Amino acid sequence: MKTESTRRAEPRGLASRELPLNQILAGDCIEVMNSLPESSVDLIFADPPYNLQLKGDLHRPDNSKVDAVDDHWDQFTGFAAYDQFTREWLAAARRILKPNGAIWVIGSYHNIFRVGASLQDAGYWILNDVIWRKSNPMPNFRGKRLTNAHETMIWASKSENSKYTFNYEALKSLNEGIQMRSDWVLPICTGGERLKDDKGDKAHPTQKPESLLHRILIGSTNPGDVVLDLFFGTGTTGAVAKMLGRDFIGIEREEAYREIATKRLERVRRLDAGALATTTGKRAEPRVPFGQVVERGMLRPGEELYSLDSRHKAKVRADGSLIGNDVKGSIHQVGAALQRAPSCNGWTYWHFRREGRMVPIDTLRQQIRAEMQAEDTPRPN
Amino acid sequence: MKTESTRRAEPRGLASRELPLNQILAGDCIEVMNSLPESSVDLIFADPPYNLQLKGDLHRPDNSKVDAVDDHWDQFTGFAAYDQFTREWLAAARRILKPNGAIWVIGSYHNIFRVGASLQDAGYWILNDVIWRKSNPMPNFRGKRLTNAHETMIWASKSENSKYTFNYEALKSLNEGIQMRSDWVLPICTGGERLKDDKGDKAHPTQKPESLLHRILIGSTNPGDVVLDLFFGTGTTGAVAKMLGRDFIGIEREEAYREIATKRLERVRRLDAGALATTTGKRAEPRVPFGQVVERGMLRPGEELYSLDSRHKAKVRADGSLIGNDVKGSIHQVGAALQRAPSCNGWTYWHFRREGRMVPIDTLRQQIRAEMQAEDTPRPN
DNA sequence: ACCTAAAGTGAATCTACAG
């Protein structure tokens, strides 16, 4: 396995240097991939059409119409056509993956079983299936099925013996000391993050949240890695990759999406090296992980936190750890070190500035807890 | 869709009466299923071998053993054998399912994608994929992957137009009044529920928790339904089915498991009817034509009805239709037309005035329903 | 400006039955 310290063991070949880095390539993803050199990218992310096969309109109980995914790119004549499409892009993708490369694919029950089986047949080796549990899904309006509250992602290496990248400690750190599980609770993409067109409508019907890609890229790539997105859309993968200091290549067929993504990417700023460094040591601790505050964008990597008396400050890092005065670690550890105290509750010690005021980060934890309580009701039967 | 009130609409055929109810049948599940009459069971639950790593034993439908192979080139052989086994039991299961029957299959990423694709290919219609999120999973000891903290279930009807059973209100009630989502947080089977053998070791490696089957059977069967478990194991499905007043059939190849399950089932007691009753929605109520309200003199022809905000009004006619603003038709049609909405539930939209208050006409329907129930209930004289 | 109420919205395979 490649780890944080050994990731440079695999030298970039000549072919890799010729890659069209940090660009959006126009065209069909299979054709474009076939024009790229083999064994040249570290990670592929694919959010292919789901083949939803929707029939009539759907109305909410208040009679408003649900804005469905009826785009032409989601139309297939049947399972056979969809399977062939899937097999072809999976094969092309595997060719350009480095031997130790990996792939992430996201889908729903409409397509994910077919994609998963084709992926296994193509020689990929599944590492985990990961559930994106949506904290705020669209309900089932007709009361005819369960609320479709999740999507499924498959994480697979190029082959069974690939030394894939897995930043175990960074993910554990994002989860405040507890192993990251295969189910990730994250909100869908709404609000200011959701891109709008000229008319104020959503620019893309299926824009993914940056928090999802943040966790994927932190966990399965290193800074400087090349991340390829086969169905780039509005460029969420590119935006997060750029922010996190990874190189990206996007492939997108629709010009409208390419234009939106290009503008979006111009606004993204790369984090500095300090914010990008991730924890390699060990830690442990309790309930709501501070990493979720970062993943959810409540605090930005690179943002500064202050003690209430402003005597100490520290910088937020991408994996949910802090760095202040050369001390790295959890919000608790850094707070304790700077005070030369044996311990410190980072949640109440650290504050961020909003509109001139100092706000304790514990308010952000309370927000997350409120959401978790709403979405998470374990019941022993 | 079958609801609580209509589930008896589908008569049991002669064949159904010949089913070996509440028994554990010995043998290979495909052969046993082929000996059962077609279109005879309401629900099938299947917890098939997960094909873990293809390293353990895998048997073909003819009971011959597949040689486990680690060689890369032989992987396809492994998948092919597993796929054939899957297709055969799925086909046999579909034959004995009633037209409105459904199936649940549980698996992990090792097999669930292949099972799901085969299931779609066989003509089943996926209703939901459901995530069993384990509240207490085994951690990943080597730190090389994410903690595998969930399993995936697929819920599918026999065909696209099956009127499958879905007890929406009962599940909503289980979830404290909020509609049930596709992710279920439940603990794994441990403690006193976990069956032990003579030596005190776990009797079965993958015993499922009763809470899981409880939710499945409450949500997708009615009392008296026939539930078939193809890989019965220690009989969790049978135990929960018996407790919930469903009939079960179990198929199990291993004698040791059949013995354990038999003992287990003897200890299970069937709940009484009062405990079995579940919440039902309006769909289960008998239909009442608005004309009956007029016939019974609860509203007079010529009387005016109003929307709650009094923006629209309409006049009752002798035949139980309405006329408002030159639009004539049913209470639903006139309500929809006046609001320019695609549809409208006239029962809740229209109100009449009594003693200065606005009363929804649905209260009149409820009165009629109450009288109908009183008539149906024989009174001891 | 600030608080509250109302409206809007999200990858959705979303009805049952009489005639």
Place this chain on the structure above:
DNA sequence: CCTGTAGATTCACTTTAGG
């Protein structure tokens, strides 16, 4: 098979409107 109609059905969150 088809068509037409009765009539049942929503959660979490954001944005906008109104006071």
